[in-house]
Amino acid sequence: MSVLEIRNLHATVGDTEILKGVNLTLRSGEVHAMMGPNGSGKSTLSYIIAGHPHYTVTEGDILLDGESILDMEADERARAGIFLAFQYPVAVPGVSVANFLRTAVSNVRGYTDGNGNGSMSGGVIGSNLMPMREFRRELNSKMQEFNVDSSFARRYLNDGFSGGEKKRTEVLQMAMLEPKFAILDESDSGLDIDALQVVSDGINKLATENRGFLLITHYQRILNYVKPDFVSIFFGGRIVKTGGPEVAQMLEERGYKWVEEELVGGLVPA
Amino acid sequence: MSVLVKEPELMDPAPVMAVAADFSEEGVRALSASRNEPGWMLDFRLAAWRRFEAMAWPKSTDESWRRTRLTGFDLKNFTAYATPGATSRRHELSPLLQSELGEMESAASLIFQDGGVHYRNDNPNLAAQGVIFTDLQSAVQKHPELVRQYFMTQAVKPDHNKFTALHAALWDTGAFVYVPKNVTVELPLQAILHQNPGLGGYHHTLLVAEEGSNVTVVDDLLGGVDGMQSGVIELVMKDNTVVRYMNLQDFDHSAWNFLTGRAVMGRDTDLRWIQVSWGSRTTKAFLDLELNGPGGHGELLGLYFPTGRQHIDHQTLQIHNAPNCFSDLLFNGALKDRAHNVYMGIIKVLPDAQKTDSFQRNGNLILDGTARADSIPGLEIEADDVRCTHAATAAQVEDEYVFYLMARGLTRPQAERMIVQGFFQEVLDRVPVESVQHKLERVIERKIGG
Numbered sequence: 249m250s251v252l253e254i255r256n257l258h259a260t261v262g263d264t265e266i267l268k269g270v271n272l273t274l275r276s277g278e279v280h281a282m283m284g285p286n287g288s289g290k291s292t293l294s295y296i297i298a299g300h301p302h303y304t305v306t307e308g309d310i311l312l313d314g315e316s317i318l319d320m321e322a323d324e325r326a327r328a329g330i331f332l333a334f335q336y337p338v339a340v341p342g343v344s345v346a347n348f349l350r351t352a353v354s355n356v357r358g359y360t361d362g363n364g365n366g367s368m369s370g371g372v373i374g375s376n377l378m379p380m381r382e383f384r385r386e387l388n389s390k391m392q393e394f395n396v397d398s399s400f401a402r403r404y405l406n407d408g409f410s411g412g413e414k415k416r417t418e419v420l421q422m423a424m425l426e427p428k429f430a431i432l433d434e435s436d437s438g439l440d441i442d443a444l445q446v447v448s449d450g451i452n453k454l455a456t457e458n459r460g461f462l463l464i465t466h467y468q469r470i471l472n473y474v475k476p477d478f479v480s481i482f483f484g485g486r487i488v489k490t491g492g493p494e495v496a497q498m499l500e501e502r503g504y505k506w507v508e509e510e511l512v513g514g515l516v517p518a
Numbered sequence: 519m520s521v522l523v524k525e526p527e528l529m530d531p532a533p534v535m536a537v538a539a540d541f542s543e544e545g546v547r548a549l550s551a552s553r554n555e556p557g558w559m560l561d562f563r564l565a566a567w568r569r570f571e572a573m574a575w576p577k578s579t580d581e582s583w584r585r586t587r588l589t590g591f592d593l594k595n596f597t598a599y600a601t602p603g604a605t606s607r608r609h610e611l612s613p614l615l616q617s618e619l620g621e622m623e624s625a626a627s628l629i630f631q632d633g634g635v636h637y638r639n640d641n642p643n644l645a646a647q648g649v650i651f652t653d654l655q656s657a658v659q660k661h662p663e664l665v666r667q668y669f670m671t672q673a674v675k676p677d678h679n680k681f682t683a684l685h686a687a688l689w690d691t692g693a694f695v696y697v698p699k700n701v702t703v704e705l706p707l708q709a710i711l712h713q714n715p716g717l718g719g720y721h722h723t724l725l726v727a728e729e730g731s732n733v734t735v736v737d738d739l740l741g742g743v744d745g746m747q748s749g750v751i752e753l754v755m756k757d758n759t760v761v762r763y764m765n766l767q768d769f770d771h772s773a774w775n776f777l778t779g780r781a782v783m784g785r786d787t788d789l790r791w792i793q794v795s796w797g798s799r800t801t802k803a804f805l806d807l808e809l810n811g812p813g814g815h816g817e818l819l820g821l822y823f824p825t826g827r828q829h830i831d832h833q834t835l836q837i838h839n840a841p842n843c844f845s846d847l848l849f850n851g852a853l854k855d856r857a858h859n860v861y862m863g864i865i866k867v868l869p870d871a872q873k874t875d876s877f878q879r880n881g882n883l884i885l886d887g888t889a890r891a892d893s894i895p896g897l898e899i900e901a902d903d904v905r906c907t908h909a910a911t912a913a914q915v916e917d918e919y920v921f922y923l924m925a926r927g928l929t930r931p932q933a934e935r936m937i938v939q940g941f942f943q944e945v946l947d948r949v950p951v952e953s954v955q956h957k958l959e960r961v962i963e964r965k966i967g968g
């Protein structure tokens with residue numbers, strides 16, 4: 249049982265403050281949906297949790313099981329069990345899904361030989377790789393399970409992938425990396441119904457009791473497939489309301505205009 | 519090798535053995551005599567030497583030499599040519615050469631050192647098919663008619679430039695490959711040059727593929743400490759031939775390297791030429807595809823990765839002389855430290871070459887702000903129904919890519935390495951011999967790390 253806690257998080261990019269006091273506690277086994285309009289800072293929050301170096305945290309903290317992760321590099325956070333499914337995964341030409349994932353999985357699972365020797369000796373971490381056969385077997389079975397065609401193992405990471413293929417590959421990577429906490433940044437946007445079904449099925453399979461999900465979304469749609477325990481509304485760089493699934497329903501009916509007038513009006517000093 | 523009995527017409531008043539290797543007409547004569555060459559080859563060398571002397575050294579105002587300077591280059595710093603030693607048996611070879619041989623499964627192999635053959639592994643099956651794979655010096659003796667017909671007569675002529683003239687006068691090592699009509703050589707033919715320190719070297723690859731033949735040749739170029747190499751590649755492809763050619767240059771970073779290569783391609787030919795320039799302090803390479811028959815398909819793919827203060831310059835020409843040909847050029851390289859890369863390329867389409875389909879791309883990945891890449895693409899088109907495109911890109915390893923990979927658990931060095939390796943992959947994927955692919959991957963990994 250783990251806890252990811254975000255405490256009064258303020259963050260800036262350049263001179264602009266984007267996060268203005270985010271508070272959120274996510275426990276293993278929970279699915280927490282976070283809904284908010286474009287530009288409200290959802291991706292920024294997810295990047296900061298994952299350790300993107302471009303943002304500066306000016307106040308507050310992020311704790312994983314009581315320990316601050318703010319000083320950790322992105323890769324250390326990944327190895328500590330944090331996974332971010334990107335809203336816009338970048339294409340990396342020439343790097344095959346299988347090759348990349350084998351290195352990632354080996355690191356996250358701690359395949360190291362302790363003395364920095366190995367085919368990828370960039371320090372001790374990554375000095376040893378998961379045995380090819382074992383890796384292949386697991387990748388193949390997970391590709392089947394998560395509806396990713398086996399040809400994708402050899403394809404270059406996100407290179408020429410459709411929007412849906414990218415999102416599915418993100419879910420596959422999550423399945424391989426087995427994180428404690430997964431932040432899914434609009435994994436549902438831009439998908440047709442079939443693709444949404446596949447991605448949702450994947451999330452549901454992975455939503456076990458020892459894993460927590462922060463499901464960031466712009467639309468209520470995905471919540472027909474993935475049932476959240478909590479729903480928060482994110483607006484202007486902070487959470488303005490948290491409740492159960494009924495909050496999503498309310499938002500669906502009344503729209504962000506209601507949020508602005510009813511919730512933010514009273515909360516944010518002009 | 520010692521001087522053999524000389525034919526009377528080769529008699530020369532000067533004492534042959536005693537002359538120190540020298541950049542002079544006497545030097546040329548001595549070299550030719552020491553190889554016991556027939557008179558026609560001596561005449562060829564002498565004519566080339568005179569051309570060399572008559573030609574001016576490149577100037578920084580010459581378009582080809584504007585970005586690649588010869589500052590610090592002086593023939594006086596090199597022994598004009600090497601004196602070959604005895605050949606070795608496999609177990610006597612240096613570990614480096616043993617591993618070079620062991621890396622690849624080849625049909626036959628040759629190692630050159632000190633201006634001559636250091637090791638040879640002949641294949642009687644090839645000879646039975648009429649395939650010739652031997653050193654050029656032996657070819658001059660055993661197949662003079664073929665050498666006279668093809669050596670620097672069709673693809674690269676002695677007066678192509680100052681360095682080809684020098685080469686023609688002093689050429690020493692290199693393979694002669696002759697594949698008869700309709701013969702397919704399944705495994706690659708491998709020629710390795712290991713150049714010892716301080717020497718001038720003039721490596722030559724002459725490939726003649728007769729109609730309907732199919733062959734793969736790999737040239738490995740090593741050594742060259744404080745030396746100079748002025749090489750020539752000639753690929754003569756008759757109709758319906760398939761050639762895979764790899765030139766893997768990994769000289770010491772103190773070597774001056776000049777190279778001129780051209781493929782002359784007949785009807786319905788299919789060429790893939792991989793040009794790798796890892797080593798040398800300075801490389802200036804002129805590489806041409808000449809498509810002379812309809813239906814030709816030529817690919818010229820380059821890789822480079824200069825580090826430190828290396829300077830690499832490839833100048834290419836895709837000449838379309840015939841209709842319905844396809845040529846595809848892709849040169850990709852990464853640059854580190856204070857390295858400098860130059861790529862200049864022209865697609866030239868002559869009036870008869872309608873329906874030409876031609877590409878030219880150069881991609882640079884700049885790993886340090888102190889490195890520099892110049893890319894000068896060009897088109898000269900005299901036919902109207904053609905499709906020609908060229909593109910040059912210069913990119914850096916973007917933070918967004920590094921972050922994406924790190925967010926999946928890769929360390930920063932791993933992420934950067936993977937992105938750089940990935941950048942080379944498009945060309946690596948097209949390297950036709952798997953063991954060569956792996957070898958190139960290892961060099962890239964070494965260069966990223968070092």
Ligand SMILES: Nc1ncnc2c1ncn2[C@@H]1O[C@H](COP(=O)(O)OP(=O)(O)O)[C@@H](O)[C@H]1O
Binds near residue numbers: 261286291293
């Ligand atoms: N790197 C950046 N530089 C400048 N502004 C940024 C940067 N990243 C995000 N922003 C700004 O921060 C705000 C929040 O963006 P984002 O987190 O992407 O919102 P969301 O994901 O909710 O649509 C936007 O106004 C955006 O323009």
Ligand SMILES: [Mg+2]
Binds near residue numbers: 290292433434
């Ligand atoms: Mg977003």
